[in-house]
Each structure stands twice: as C-alpha cells, then as structure tokens.
Amino acid sequence: xxxVSARLAAIAESATLAVDAKAKAxxxxxxxxxxxxxxxxxxxxxxxxxxxxxxxxQDPANHRYTPAAGLPALREAVAAxxxxxxxxxxxxxxxxxxxGGKQAVYxxxxxxxxxxxxxxxxxxxxxxxxEAIRLAGAVPVExxxxxDQGYLVTVEQLEAARxxxxxxxxxxSPSNPTGAVYSPExxxxxxxxxxxxxxxxxxxxxxxxxxxxxxxxxxVLRVVPELADTTIVLNGVAKTYAMTGWRVxxxxxxxxxxxxxxxxxxxxxxxxxxxxxRAAVAALTGDLSAVDAMRxxxxxxxxxxxxxxxxxxxxxxxxxxxxxxxxxxxEGLMGRTIRGTTVRSSADLATLILEQAEVAVVPxxxxxxxxxxxxxxxxxxxxxxxxxxxxxxxLADAG
Ligand code: PLP
Numbered sequence: 149x150x151x152v153s154a155r156l157a158a159i160a161e162s163a164t165l166a167v168d169a170k171a172k173a174x175x176x177x178x179x180x181x182x183x184x185x186x187x188x189x190x191x192x193x194x195x196x197x198x199x200x201x202x203x204x205x206q207d208p209a210n211h212r213y214t215p216a217a218g219l220p221a222l223r224e225a226v227a228a229x230x231x232x233x234x235x236x237x238x239x240x241x242x243x244x245x246x247x248g249g250k251q252a253v254y255x256x257x258x259x260x261x262x263x264x265x266x267x268x269x270x271x272x273x274x275x276x277x278x279e280a281i282r283l284a285g286a287v288p289v290e291x292x293x294x295x296d297q298g299y300l301v302t303v304e305q306l307e308a309a310r311x312x313x314x315x316x317x318x319x320x321s322p323s324n325p326t327g328a329v330y331s332p333e334x335x336x337x338x339x340x341x342x343x344x345x346x347x348x349x350x351x352x353x354x355x356x357x358x359x360x361x362x363x364x365x366x367x368v369l370r371v372v373p374e375l376a377d378t379t380i381v382l383n384g385v386a387k388t389y390a391m392t393g394w395r396v397x398x399x400x401x402x403x404x405x406x407x408x409x410x411x412x413x414x415x416x417x418x419x420x421x422x423x424x425x426r427a428a429v430a431a432l433t434g435d436l437s438a439v440d441a442m443r444x445x446x447x448x449x450x451x452x453x454x455x456x457x458x459x460x461x462x463x464x465x466x467x468x469x470x471x472x473x474x475x476x477x478x479e480g481l482m483g484r485t486i487r488g489t490t491v492r493s494s495a496d497l498a499t500l501i502l503e504q505a506e507v508a509v510v511p512x513x514x515x516x517x518x519x520x521x522x523x524x525x526x527x528x529x530x531x532x533x534x535x536x537x538x539x540x541x542x543l544a545d546a547g
Pocket of ligand 1: 187247248249250251253274320323324352354383384385386392395396397
C-alpha cells in the first residue's frame with residue numbers, strides 16, 4: 149500500500165509559494181533576484197495595529213486560548229465592518245475567525261461539499277481553490293475566461309457548465325490572479341442566476357479594498373440579499389492591512405454552516421493566535437487611511453507595470469482593475485526561440501525568465517491554462533522597474 153494517502157498525494161505544492169521560495173533561495177545565495185511571485189504587500193503592518201498587539205502581549209489574559217470561533221470582540225468587529233464596507237447586517241454569531249483567509253477557503257468547501265458534488269470554478273483561478281475542492285471530495289469544473297473577455301466569465305458560460313451535480317459557484321472579485329473586477333450589474337446577474345438554480349455562492353472578498361480606475365467592489369449579498377441563506381463570504385486582514393504574517397481571516401454565513409465549520413476548526417486548529425486576533429480588532433475598528441495610502445502606491449506601480457509589459461512584442465497586458473497582480477497573455481511568444489530555448493508554454497517562459505533575467509514570475513499553469521504570467525506589483529517601485537526592464541531585454545531577443 150502507498151505510504152502517503154491517495155488524497156494527499158494528489159495535492160500539488162502551492163506553485164506561488166514554490167516560485168517565491170525559489171526566488172528567496174537564489175537571493176540568499178547572493179543572486180540579485182527580483183521576485184514578482186509573492187502575493188503580499190511590501191509595506192509593514194500599520195503602527196497602530198502593531199501597538200495594539202504589543203499591548204495585548206503584556207496582558208496575561210491574552211496568553212490563553214480563545215473560543216474556537218474567535219474573540220467576541222473580533223466577531224463583533226467583523227460584523228460592524230461588514231455593515232460599513234458591504235452595506236448589509238450580519239450577527240457576530242455568523243462569523244468564524246480563521247487562520248488566514250486560506251483556512252476559511254478550506255473550511256467553507258469542507259462545510260458544504262460531499263463527494264461527487266461539482267463546483268463551478270471561474271478560471272484563471274487562485275491556485276488553492278481546486279485543491280481545497282478536491283480535499284472535500286468534490287470536483288472543480290473550470291469555466292475559462294481569457295484575455296479577450298477581460299478574464300470575466302458570463303452567466304451563459306456558467307449555465308453551459310451547470311449539471312444536476314453543481315452545488316457551488318466560487319466567486320472571487322477582485323480576482324487573484326487576473327486583477328479582474330466584476331461590475332455591479334455582472335455581479336447581480338451571476339448572483340440571480342445562482343439563486344434561481346439553488347447554487348451556493350462562496351465569495352472570496354479578500355481584495356475588496358483594492359480597486360482602481362472606475363472599478364468598484366460589489367458584495368454579492370448587497371446586490372442579491374436573497375442569497376444570504378446559501379452564501380459564504382470569505383475575507384481577512386492580510387491584503388487590506390499588510391498583515392499576511394499575522395494569519396487572521398474569517399468566514400461568514402448561515403448559522404448551520406458556521407456551526408459545522410466551527411466544529412471542524414475546533415478539532416483542527418482550535419482558535420487563531422490570541423494576540424493576532426487583538427491586532428485584527430485594532431485593524432478592523434480603525435479607519436481605512438492606511439489602506440488608502442497603500443492603494444495609491446499600488447495604483448502607481450500598476451500603471452508602470454502595465455505600460456512596460458505592454459511595450460513587449462508578443463505580450464498583451466490588460467490593465468488590472470483590482471488586487472495587486474498583472475496577468476499578461478504571452479501566447480504571442482509561444483514557439484519563439486529566446487537565447488537558444490524554444491518556448492512552448494508559459495511554464496517554459498517563467499523558467500527562462502528566472503534563469504536568464506533572474507526575475508521570478510508565476511506561470512499561468514498555476515492558475516489554469518498555459519499562456520499567461522502572473523506578476524505581483526506589490527513591491528518597491530525601483531525593483532519593479534528593474535525587474536520588468538530585465539524581462540523587456542530578455543524578450544527583445546525573441547526570434
Ligand atoms: N483568497 C485569495 C484570493 C488570496 O489571494 C489569498 C492569498 O493569497 C487568500 C484568500 C488567503 O490569504 P490569507 O490566508 O493570507 O489570509
């Protein structure tokens with residue numbers, strides 16, 4: 149019999165973490181690597197949040213377990229923040245505090261999926277979704293929207309992929325990896341379609357505060373409130389408050405689902421680190437000025453990156469409207485020979501870029517079909533310009 153279970157043997161390592169680890173290892177070995185792989189803000193956590201955490205450390209009351217579902221103060225803060233940012237009411241009892249948004253993703257799927265259930269997964273998708281779906285015994289059904297559609301799936305495409313086994317639609321706007329943002333009208337259309345067919349919506353709203361130009365974040369439950377009984381909302385402090393390392397996220401949803409997920413979490417990880425929860429209370433009850441400042445910087449870098457990538461022959465880079473990733477199509481480079489290597493896939497291209505230009509990017513294969521690259525623009529302006537310049541020089545050699 150195999151030593152590792154079939155269930156876990158089927159899971160691939162997170163490609164984004166792998167690219168980041170490779171880049172960091174090269175850097176540690178003294179190479180001048182520039183990393184566009186990681187999905188995390190380069191800014192430190194805002195000082196008022198750090199101060200709250202330091203103060204929390206000094207109080208022995210915070211050295212203990214909290215309830216598995218989270219500190220009452222944090223569940224209240226999530227409910228208040230939901231009203232402030234999304235415009236609808238939830239009860240603190242409807243909130244489960246998780247170890248980052250990632251644990252919320254896993255637990256949301258685990259709470260509603262049985263073996264054989266299908267999940268409609270708009271692609272390109274964040275690399276964790278299909279693995280979490282499979283771990284729940286269910287089947288991810290990809291619905292692909294390419295660069296020509298602005299990476300936005302239509303109701304017609306979803307309807308064509310729907311079967312009697314479809315239980316859930318995964319919705320992620322603003323999107324990782326594409327930066328695409330659904331309009332209020334598109335969001336409502338998709339929500340109404342899910343409601344009509346009794347399909348659950350798991351909506352990952354972790355990039356809600358990072359939108360640019362005219363794009364606005366639309367909470368599904370604000371435009372289709374009737375979905376409240378069959379929708380799970382995922383969120384966290386990582387991206388909004390530059391708090392990736394603190395590991396605080398949450399899920400909100402109907403009472404039976406939150407109860408089931410809390411039971412699972414009580415056996416899996418118990419509660420999120422007490423001090424981290426105190427820090428998250430400070431973040432959520434403060435104002436949004438820190439994220440406004442970060443968004444301004446991201447927006448500037450976004451423009452620079454899109455402009456520089458678009459100048460490369462064979463690269464098509466739509467301007468992302470949210471999150472902090474650019475997702476250029478590199479299909480125009482397939483079959484071309486660059487410094488002696490013929491590029492057959494975006495994975496080939498990413499390897500070439502790392503080896504020849506010492507720049508780390510994530511290939512589209514991590515998020516669905518080949519033919520794309522994901523570059524995070526959550527890094528310093530100078531590094532960003534240097535990194536994309538190196539890619540420009542390398543690809544100028546494409547034969
Ligand atoms: N959801 C999306 C779409 C993400 O991109 C991420 C992080 O990369 C997460 C959820 C989870 O973030 P965390 O677990 O750090 O809160």
